Amino acid sequence: MTERKKQKVLIDAGVLLEHPDIIRSIREKQNWPVLLAEALTTLMERRSHPTVQGHHAERVLGQIEGSKASAIERFPAGDSLQAGDHLAEFRYDGAPAFLFKRLRFTEQAAAGRVIEVARDYGMTVVTRDDQVVSLAAKANVVCYKWPLVEKSRTSPKDNFPPVGSKEPDPFKPHKIPLSSADVRLVVKVFPCANENVVTSAGRQVRLGKKLSEGGEGVIYETSSQELVCKIYHPDKLTSLKRKKIELMVTRKIDRAGICWPTDLVFNQYAEFIGYLMPRAQGKTMQGAMFVKPVLLKTFPTWQRVDLVNLCLAFLEQLRYLHSLNILVGDINPQNLLVTQDSEKLWLVDTDSFRIEAFPCPVGTVNFTAPEIQGKGYESFLRSTQHELFAVATMLFMILFPGKPPYSQQGGGSPAENIKNKKFPYRDASDKENFSGENAPHGSWAVIWNHLSKDIQAAFHRSFSRDERLTLEEWIELLKRYRFAIRKNWRSNEIFPSSYFFIHDPVEVICGRCNTKTTASQKYALAQAKKGMKVWCQDCFKQNRLKRMAEESYKEGLEAEKKHLGRPAPIPQIPRAPVVPHPASPPHTTCAAAPSRPMRTTAHVSKQAAANRPTAQAQTATPRAATPPTQRANPQPRATPVPGGRSPIVAPSRARLGAASKPTLMAKGRRLLRRLWLAIFFN
Incomplete structure (x- = not known):
């Protein structure tokens, strides 16, 4: 049986404006998408329009500009170019597409030029123009009218356009993990670059260069441009891994952005060594987005609406997987790939997904729910509620590029903060418990201020109240947030420059x-x-700080004037009278007591009155405003007792003055709170 010949499909500008994803659909059907250079003029005219077509034009042109198209001499099938014709290859969603330019046309009309190129190179045409359809029929060119309700011209045994396949059956739900032993497989040979592997059907696949290497295995290019091969490391190859991949390939999940295993691969001795999967496009979210300078350099045209688009793309992928009873489990930015198109997202490392009784054996602290912190991931099956916590964390780290939700000033470790549900951001409905004082410094509190109120409330529900939102609830909230941004009701800056949104x-x-x-x-x-x-905001903040400092200084002067430079009087605590033991003679320990004689309360009062200065003396020689230096942790003084009994320990001055400490601490807290509100919320 011969392999079907790939077609070159010429796409009209009108179709691109309505459905730019047709480029990807053609690639998925193993055909070559081709655009005429003349179509770019139409796209550029619509690019600035605030319409759906304008958005689609921006998307196509952005992919062409971002991928840096390069000239090539012939089509991939080997067809050489005619004199005066030029061909360039660019990347659309990471896969190749082609841009064709002819310097001299025979036809003058735009419709005639499309048919002229298609006839000369044996291309199939997709168009919305009835005139192009009519000219194609006369020139014997295969042509399809968009939308693809029916074929405009019959073409026998033609597999284009793509026909939607039946959705795979969901996996069976399980509550208890697999109990069988995981035995390490012994393999004689592990193929590497420029060597062959064999699929389950016996097809030979040649490995290309090594693309990447992780903790579990190595990813290689293959002789098929759309597929890559994962070869496990010898110490990671086990019997349960093989059983899990065998279960996964029973479902043909053909969805763009999900690198689902398509076939098992074996070495020359028919020993299992890995699997084939679709080739992902883009860069990891961790490496491309989670450092501010890298984000601005990698995606210079992105705005906040692109972050929201990315959140929605992530949620749509998970909603599809959940409909098949598949949980991702190890949600983290290393397993998500992003491209210039913010509406596309790739999920990799799918062999770690939680499927039926196979647990997800890996995870990270920041994405682990409070109730399963510290547990072995391989010892239980994660639930949908566990997944929803990780989903909320991922959405937060996309909207706050790279910042975990529980990161805060003066907090504990990430695991402790998650267990204690210490979400540091301000809650307008509960300022007493969530004042925002511990929110991380920098632009994070500013980003929080620019979020819509319902998004703020959703994050508080997820992180401080354990009320985790469903995927559908998040999708609805984020669509409303995106609508508000597009209407200029919310800021479109990734890192806002003002503390609150400015409408004008x-x-x-x-x-x-x-x-x-x-x-x-x-x-x-x-x-x-x-x-x-x-x-500016910085000067305003400095001025507020200066005013608060001046007010604090004035309050200190008033307090000093009120007490004449002396600290507040310390309340006296009455002592129990010391009664000598009548039957015991003086003990020798009394001789070793301090030389200060014991004095009664009356004696002390008289001497204090005698030593108290007159009003004139106080006026002439005022005491210093600063209290005398006291020893750190002064020891209480022991009063000797006749008769050899245990000495009475008198309470120290530090203990007597402890009653005033709560008042001072309360004043300090009130002052800090006033400073915080003055800086960020006034």
Whole structure:
């Protein structure tokens, strides 16, 4: 049986504006998508339009510009170019597509030029133009009218366009992990680059260069451009791994963005060594997005709406998997790949997914729910609730690029913060318990201020109240948030420049430090009418801090004046009277007692009155405002008791003054709270 010949499919500009994903669909059917250079003019005209077609045009052109198209001399099938024709290859969603340009056409009309190129190179045409369909029929060119309800021209035994396949059957739900022993497999030979492996059907597949290597195995290119091969390390190859891959390949999951195993591979001795899977595109989210300079360099055109698109793409992939009773388990940014198209997302390392009785044996602390922190991942089956906690964490780290939700100032370890549900961000409905004082420094609190109120509430439900949202609830919330951004009701900046969203931003010069800043146009005009200038946020914060410091200093002076420079009087605690033992003679230990004689309370009062200075003396020689230096941890003084009994320990001055400490601490807390509110929330 001969292999079907790949077709070159020429896509009209009208189809691209309606359905840009047709490029990917053609690639999935093993055909070559081709665009005419003349179509780029139409796309560029629609690019700036605030419509769906404008968004699609921006998407196609962004992929062409971002992938840096390169000229090639012939089509992949080997067809050489005619004189005056040029061909360039670019990447669309990471896969190759082609851009064709002809310098001199015989036909003058746009429809005639499409048919002319298709006829000369034996291309199939997809169009929305009835004139192109009519000309294709006359020129004996295979042509399809979009939308693809029926074929405009009959073509025998033609597999294009793609026909939707039946959805696979869901896996059976299980509650208890597999109990059988996991035995290590002994393998004689592990193939490497430029060697062959064999599929279950006996087909030979040649390994190409090594793409990457992880803790479990090595990923190789193959002789098929759409597939890669994972070869396990010798110490990771076990009997349960083989059983799990055998179970996975019973479901043909053919969904873009999910690297699902398609076939087992064996060495020359028919020993299991790995599997084939679709080739993923893009870069890991961890490496491309979670450091601010790298994010801005890798995706220079991205805005906040792209982060929301990425969240929705992630949720859609998980919703599809959950419908088949598949849990990802090890959700983390290393297993997610992103491209220039923010609406596309790839999931890799699918062999660790939780399927039927096979647990997900790996995980990370930040994405582990509080109730399973510290447990061995391979010892139990994760539930949907466990997955929803990891989903909320992943959404948070996309919207706050790279920042875990429980990261905070002065907190404990990540595991402790998660167990204690210490979510540090402000909750407007519960400022007493969630004031935001422990939120991490930098731009994170600012990003939080720019989120919509329902998104803030959703994160608090997930991280501080254990009320985890479903995928459908998250999708609905994020779609509303995206709508608000597109309507300019919310900021579209990835890292906002102002503490709160400004609906009418205008660039002004700070009246204090002369730097450029963004302010509300309405506020700037109001300040100008008053003869005042706008300050930047930094200057405003510094001024508020200065005012708070001055107020604190004045309060200190008033307190000092009230007490004449002396600390507040310490309340006296009455002592129990010391009664000498009548029957016991003086003990020798009394001789070793301090030389200070014992004094009664009356004696002490008289002497204190005698030593108290007069009002004139106090006026002439005021005491210092600073209290005398006290010893750290002063030891209580022991009072000797006649008769050899245990001495009475008098309470120290530090203990007597302890009653005033709560008042001072309360004042300190109130001052810190006023400073915090003045800096960030006034």
